[in-house]
Amino acid sequence: MSSSIISTTQTIKPARNILGSLQLPGDKSISHRYAMLAGLAEGTTRLTNFSTGADCASSLGCVAALGAKVERKEDGSIEVTGTAGQFQAPAGPLDCGNSGSTMRMMAGLLAPHPHTFVLLGDESLSRRPMERIRKPLSAMGARIELTDGHAPVTVYGGPLTGIDYATPIPSAQVKTALLFAGFQASGTTIVHEAVRTRDHGELALRAFGVELSRSQDKIEVRGGQKLRAIQAAVPGDMSSAAFFLCAAVLFPDSNLVLDGLGMNPTRAALLDVLTTFGAKFKVLNLEEKNGELIGTVQVNAPAGGLAGAELSGALSAQLIDELPVLAAIAPYSRNGIRIRDAKELRVKESDRIALVAQNLRAMGAEVTEHEDGLDVPGKQQLRGAEIHSGGDHRIAMAFSVAALRAQGESQIHGAEAAGISFPEFYALLDRISER
Numbered sequence: 001m002s003s004s005i006i007s008t009t010q011t012i013k014p015a016r017n018i019l020g021s022l023q024l025p026g027d028k029s030i031s032h033r034y035a036m037l038a039g040l041a042e043g044t045t046r047l048t049n050f051s052t053g054a055d056c057a058s059s060l061g062c063v064a065a066l067g068a069k070v071e072r073k074e075d076g077s078i079e080v081t082g083t084a085g086q087f088q089a090p091a092g093p094l095d096c097g098n099s100g101s102t103m104r105m106m107a108g109l110l111a112p113h114p115h116t117f118v119l120l121g122d123e124s125l126s127r128r129p130m131e132r133i134r135k136p137l138s139a140m141g142a143r144i145e146l147t148d149g150h151a152p153v154t155v156y157g158g159p160l161t162g163i164d165y166a167t168p169i170p171s172a173q174v175k176t177a178l179l180f181a182g183f184q185a186s187g188t189t190i191v192h193e194a195v196r197t198r199d200h201g202e203l204a205l206r207a208f209g210v211e212l213s214r215s216q217d218k219i220e221v222r223g224g225q226k227l228r229a230i231q232a233a234v235p236g237d238m239s240s241a242a243f244f245l246c247a248a249v250l251f252p253d254s255n256l257v258l259d260g261l262g263m264n265p266t267r268a269a270l271l272d273v274l275t276t277f278g279a280k281f282k283v284l285n286l287e288e289k290n291g292e293l294i295g296t297v298q299v300n301a302p303a304g305g306l307a308g309a310e311l312s313g314a315l316s317a318q319l320i321d322e323l324p325v326l327a328a329i330a331p332y333s334r335n336g337i338r339i340r341d342a343k344e345l346r347v348k349e350s351d352r353i354a355l356v357a358q359n360l361r362a363m364g365a366e367v368t369e370h371e372d373g374l375d376v377p378g379k380q381q382l383r384g385a386e387i388h389s390g391g392d393h394r395i396a397m398a399f400s401v402a403a404l405r406a407q408g409e410s411q412i413h414g415a416e417a418a419g420i421s422f423p424e425f426y427a428l429l430d431r432i433s434e435r
């Protein structure tokens, strides 16, 4: 979190049940991509249900600093009039706040433009690895300077040439950065990914008029293409929904309905995992908009309590943002959870493996930390505790959910971090919690 934000503490009291129906704010990953592409497109893009999180406001701030016109309308929609393919030289550094997505994907989008750009972040973002974008973008011809592998990132932009690149770690941000550079480069850019990561970058590019193809693990985009403005409603955020879905499966009589939820298959692995936990889902009103699936999801808890799961390999990469909350509810399951191949959790907004272990222990749980994961045994009763978010939105929200079934109330310190992706979180959690 930025140091200018005052730290707040939120009290979470245990709940008796979860009941209700909600429509969640727009998906963070999609909102970032629409904001960035709208900023470079020709024409005015109109976005409804745009993410309300501070992270996506950072992306809007960056495109505004590059010459796009960003207007927040009274009805809550956002209009972005793009720069028709030509970013202007910004007056100062581009502030990415806490947002790794903004910094990495903007670096790709900017690199073909003939100016010098400095991308800055807060303390947490300035600790996160940036070599993963420097290397492939440099291979395309950009000159990029990092500070010991981290932000500030200085991009000396100019004409780029397409490359054929296999991402060494599964990362949708890196894949998207390369495709964002590739459609503006000369020649063709090919990205191979061993694990299929979220494909919102590909779908957003297509929605803005870029032709690209995908076969097996390979995405190909021709250079020299242009973006044209779109009208879009951003689907509800599955990674925000994860907190409420995980809360609902903790209570045998729960009933939760989430409308207008993003159901993109590359984001829906959580529904499979909760199904193996024993949860029952109904999906209604499925439709496709701008290539993204949207639907209504109803969840009911398993009658015989939560089973537990083993999460490793590709599944860990696909569930990367949901692992903290799954680990936080694991003590309430029968068999617990075993997470492996999730080393990337250590370089998110915080070291999420260490913070999940620390906060579970504070609640009285037994947990074993591994370099690339966690073992959380089942059949444990937790007690309310002092929780520390470490300035990480997903830690604050994951432990607010765990606190609903604990004995006694919990204090979430650094609760304001939720605003990075989901400012309405505590109010909505309170609305669906019966006490």
Ligand code: S3P
Residues within 6 Å of the ligand: 028, 029, 030, 101, 170, 171, 172, 173, 174, 176, 198, 320, 321, 344
């Ligand atoms: C994101 C990709 C993931 C995810 C992040 C959002 C995206 O990061 O953890 O919250 O929008 O592409 P990585 O690309 O680092 O895996």
